[in-house]
Amino acid sequence: MNSPRPGQRGEFAPTSTSGHHGPQGEVETAPPNSSGGLDLFTLGEPIADTKAPDGPIETRWQRRRFDAKLVNPANRRKLTVIVVGTGLAGGSAAATLGEQGYRVRSYCYQDSPRRAHSIAAQGGINAAKNYRNDGDSIQRLFYDTVKGGDFRSRESNVRRLAEVSVEIIDQAVAQGVPFAREYGGLLDTRSFGGAQVQRTFYARGQTGQQLLLGAYQALERQIGQGRVEMHSRHEMLELIVVDGRARGIVVRDLVTGEIGCDFADAVVLASGGYGNVFYLSTNAKGCNVTATWRAHRKGALFANPCYTQIHPTCIPVSGDHQSKLTLMSESLRNDGRVWVPKAAGDDRPPRQIPEDERDYFLERMYPSFGNLVPRDIASRAAKNVCDSGRGVGQTGLGVYLDFADAIDRLGRSTIADRYGNLFEMYQRITGEDPYEVPMRIYPAVHYTMGGLWVDYDLQATIPGLFVIGEANFSDHGANRLGASALMQGLADGYFVLPSTIADYLAAGPFEALTDEHPEVVAARDDVTDRLSRLLACQGDRTVDSFHRELGQIMWDHCGMERTDAGLRKALAEIRALRDQFWQRVKVPGDGEGLNQALEKAGRVADFFELAELMCVDALHRTESAGGHFRAESQTPEGEAQRDDDHFSYVAAWEFTGADQPPVLHREDLHFEYVHPTQRSYK
Template sequence: MELNARIPDHPIDRMWERHRFDMKLVNPANKRRYQVIVVGTGLAGGAAAATMGELGYQVKAFTFHDSPRRAHSIAAQGGINAAKNYQGDGDSVYRLFYDTVKGGDFRSREANVYRLAELSLNIIDQAVAQGVPFAREYGGLLANRSFGGAQVSRTFYARGQTGQQLLLGAYQALERQVQAGTVQMNVRSEMLDVIVVDGRARGIVTRDLVTGRIEAHMADAVVLGTGGYSNAFFLSTNAMGCNVTATWRAHRRGAGFANPCFTQIHPTCIPQSGEYQGKLTLMSESLRNDGRIWVPKEPGDTRAAAAIPDSERDYYLERLYPSFGNLTPRDIASRRAKEMVDSGHGVGPMRNGVYLDFRDAIQRLGKAAVAERYGNLFQMYEKITGEDPYDVPMRIYPAPHYTMGGLWVDYDLMTTVPGLFAIGEANFSDHGANRLGASALMQGLADGYFIIPLTIGNYLADAPKMDVGVDHPAARDAVREVTDTQERLLAVKGNRTVDSFHQELGRILWDHCGMARTEAGLREALQKIPELRERFWKEVLVPGSGATLNQSLEKAGRVADFLEFAEVMCWDALTRDESCGAHYRVEHTTEEGEAKRDDENFAHGAVWEFKGVGEEPVRHREPLHFEHVPLSQRSYK
């Protein structure tokens, strides 16, 4: 597997501009001769499909949802970063770049991150022009707030529904292109394989979720904007439908998978309330702006929060990290919460949370101002827990939330399979070992609106124009393989539900490849996962048929892929024998209890090559060079 990141040979602050000039163009009249498939229509895929449609490409977009507006991007609450420096507090493109590389604990590619920081400016302009109703000050200018891992206010937001408003902006742009006839929208259509012809991605195989029809779709290039894989853990804040199938299928067809063990555990989620639960709920990190995190000093203290005086409370983030306080990056905030709960300081009926308290903010700002900032989040919390956060502190605990790992891509966002691109959370490019808050929306939109529409032209201009139809042997083989897998799932007719396997897999991963990882634990997981997979294929029960809307069958296919994918996650965590960002190996801890990196041996992206189900995958490296942000121990003290 060849890993050439194709980083343009220009100074970093001119690189994207010069690269745009160097790239080959497809002339406007020729663009309509090219077909591009976009899978996934969230922020990244929706923006990409809309913009490529505007440029004149023939776009075929696919989503398993009933409408592009349902994509999980819609659930992002807190905001989107941009180096606008509207607050005049010393922000700049360079500072956003610096913060993102440092926040990612030096495991991302400087060139990509710099471009992301640059494009952050255009995203806000674009979104406002589309009518995204960002929060504003009384003077009519845009408002900002601060987020974890940053000491400037650069986060733009639309109450607690920033993802929704940005997604609706992209959705509207997309529907405009559907109306214009440049984008053909395929809803309730799930991608189940990539078709590779002569080493190039030339199409996909989909299942129509209503009729069950499995068919091939061909194109000159394929773009995956299919999101992350947090649902490998079963319980996560991801929507129920989020899955690894598209990227895993691409991986099986030759696309390298980078850093699969870099999974982010978000510090502010509502703690689990019982075994029956299928999903956890995130409370925006923006709450950490005004909420103070604490636990009782005394382990096992069961008094109500209000009955515990300040002197008996441990505001542990403020104590340990005086300069960042409650706004430390997510990995640190999560790990510290876990330590508190593990050492008996947990609160709530199951003793599985820490407090996030707004008492002081309400005293300082008044209830109305707090409601203005967080009203809908407070309402959401109350509906779920039955407790009113204006009166009693919220209870929070970390939960799987975002995956920094994903398909390896070069500077042009192309995977190791020519013609196959990955954007948004589906790729690995910008967040290193830890993503900072309000950066996911930024990356999805930078990739979708501003990068892929240009870099795809650079690929197409050079790629041989081939006429490959759905009757090509590669397409027919892929359709047959997908059909066979589906028939095998239906034929098992065992006695256990799909969810029960998913739950069991999630427990293995949470215990051994979750917030704290050890060599022994990972080896145990690598033993248990193949056993579980074997049992799945013998005992799973998928009712119904393949020829109708069958939600059990959809889930079964996704869980079957998670059961293969989970192994490479553990291989990655095992072989990355260091701690960095969200990847915390207990063996590698500094004296202060922080993740201890090993830059000499691990300043690289680990890129995995598929060798067959159950076979040990091959690990490749992309060395990382830090020329602008000097390697240093992260400190948020």
């Protein structure tokens, strides 16, 4: 038995110390020790979420809010909060904190807070309104989300999310978000993956845009009233920690190149996910891990980094020049049918393939959910049919998403009403008309469930550091359901954080800081040193060429399917490539003024370090769960096989220094209300 105790070095996931899962030593699937001599990590003390109340789950959030300290309105004016990021989470948090009377300073790297990548979310937002009278409830949304996350999320958090979901819709409607409506004037809803009820509210294919503009307008109102100070085109490059508390950030003004420090009583990171570690993803080009990674290096634990979501319906890669991938909303699976030819190598045009020679593989494999199985399942199914040689398109890496039946049934104009803008986008990119020929789609990296570890209050392991939205790890477990990202971002930003942060701020204001404080000087020097090193290399390769290569390694070995051997190979390759990066990268220009290559270089440098941690996390978790599919752990039907006896925990990683093995802290997960089962969508 290879089961290290705290303090020991471990090559593999320790197994026998998670007491509540069963007697120690009762381990049948303990992974073999094939250590190649690498010390990948050490095992630290377990970690626990001490903020979530226990007792009946229905009243936990209510009780936490009642028990949390309050800050009276006169004192709020004396407290400053920095919010990094202006997406759904950050924008709504900054606006709400401003409304409450705190002094807020908001930062984003884009030229306007309205451009944060939440804007690109297409399909919708879930809420347990049960307007359809189809059996929905807070309890059912809670259940679907815990199950959808493959039983790797916290019950308390998910329950709260489901409760808050109904308030979000009210809030957005009051702001004038133009959701789709029925002829009677009521809000329309549709279905999304992993649910058998219609609880997804939407604004055509631009739900994220409309919700973000709602938050942005609320934020601009606070800016206009002088309660929020906005700093666009600024990028956070370091977290300032003084006396164990998060007290500020080091930022670079992307226009002047000036490095500055800003201080506050609390810092909120709402900086999004890290899908761009794969280079090609559906993220915006600027999305990056730097804010959260810098905080991680300063002591914040990073949880479940290997949980990444590969979205099944994206436009396939067309060539080496490809700079990003474009999502085709999951909502398309309401009416589109996914298929490939039954015979491998059948390269007839799709309309010439007769019905009985087509394999509608999702409908065949999962008759009760059909085309609307959760994303992880749909993606793997698509990969498997392509791996068996039945993929379509020039590269063979694609499956059809066909609307012919829906157009016959509903008419072209109904389909245009529902998905018109998506069809146009598809046509612009591919030059093909999806009303006439089926779309070709393939899975692509879309969302990251992992992120900085936070407790029930959304506070990281550094006091005073709060993390919201995709940047934290909290609510989606190992797989996020469609239309739940918007829900979580807005739940965190409008409702959860503004309640919980007061409990921390009640102890403030904290001692005033100046630029001369040793911790501030050190943080600032770290930033200027790193930028100087990047500029000084003057090698022979561009930042993008390294990023592309890193992304390929991650996609090949830490993507839709992961193996022990592949992950080890990836680790060795990443380390070698990272060394090359620091010797051979060429960043033109200097640090003065706008230098987009320098911005990218700093982000890619952090992606290298994150990539290693993702692989270590994926290697240690020898089970499959949700978006994390280990080839060694599957059911006879090829579905993800969890190993609850050994892995029913959150893996929270501690940074110990560059090239030092990280320390694993485990937070055991307890399920009192939703009993873990083998997920089935058949």
